[in-house]
Amino acid sequence: MDRRRFVGQGALGLASLLMAGRGGGAERLQEKPSALIDAQKPLSCLAFGSCNRSLLDQSYWKLIAREQPDLWVWLGDTIYADGALPDQRRAMFQDLFRNPHYTRFRQQVPIIGTWDDHDFAGDNQDGRFRDKLASKNSLLEFLEIPEDHPVWGHQGVYQSYSYGPQGQKTQVILLDLRFNMDRQKNVHSLLGDLQWAWLEAELKESDADLIVIGSSLNVLSPVNGLGLEGWHGFRQDKARLLELLSACGKPTVLLSGDRHFAEFAATRLSNGLPVYEIMSSGLTHALGIKLPHSERIGEMVGLKNFGLVHISWETNGPKITLELRSTERYQSLQAIHAPFTEV
Secondary structure (H helix, E strand, C coil), X not given: CCHHHHHHHHHHHHHHHHHHHHXXXXXXXXXXXXXXXXXXXXXXXXXXXXXXXXXXXXXXXXXXXXXXXXXXXXXXXXXXXXXXXXXXXXXXXXXXXHXXXXXXXXXXXXXXXXXXXXXXXXXXXXXXXXXXXXXXXXXXXXXXXXXXXXXXXXXCCXXXXXXXXXXXXXXXXXXXXXXXXXXXXXXXXXXXXXXXXXXXXXXXXXXXXXXXXXXXXXXXXXXXECCECCHHHCHHHHHHHHHHHHHHCCCEEEEECCCCCEEEEEEXXXXXXXXXXXXXXXXXXXXXXXXXXXXXXXXXXXXCEEEEEEEEEXXXXXXXXXXXXXXXXXXXXXXXXXXXXXC
């Protein structure tokens, strides 16, 4: 089914919910609707970010809009609702949805996304959180996901979207690292059996020319512990993911967030091809703590930032440039080219 119809239905459903909850329905219905995406148009610029304290200044959205991205991807911590009751979490999502700066942005740029701990539940919370179904409903409502979208039937918020015609097709896969996360000593798993089966099928059956995978947690960094999360803390899952990407054999970019700084990294898969990671964090707050990372490319960025994936479609495949930009001023912080060539 055409994603444009999906999104339109979702926007209508959310408008009705907001109207019923606020009593200001007439004004809400007069608002310009959120932007819809043409799924047949190839992506040339994807923007993403994470770690947004929604009570802080949101005026940075105009800087992201200035880049004219085809798509915005939320990678988690869209709000900070630690300890909130379900209704309070939903209200925080709605307040951000109605924020004037974010409203102008979503009227210009189509939006998809996943979550992380602070919008799912609280700091480093795993899948044992008792209100996770209510959290899921609040996130999908915020993202204007229509009721007949497959994600409503998933055990979590993992999703997949394709954009562009054959030869210029990008598949964006958004993982859910919270709903099924289990850190019990005898389990220690990240995605859960159903999501793994889904991901394996998505990659095996993909006809895309470029794969973009959104992971709320860092994938390639060798550092975790003392409250710092990442795929390195789930080493069997990390190895399984990289082997899936190797078997898939397609150019792949990993998007990640969470750590309150930004960086580029790359590793060689077992098939000889590189996979690149661009981590962007955070939109409203960042730290300059330096962590060792032998696969980092360039310098770590400790300023508030968002990420961009620039895609140039050529006859021999996509040409990718990864960029980190400031949310404090119109400024590029760092950029790299990401060639997909064998050793």
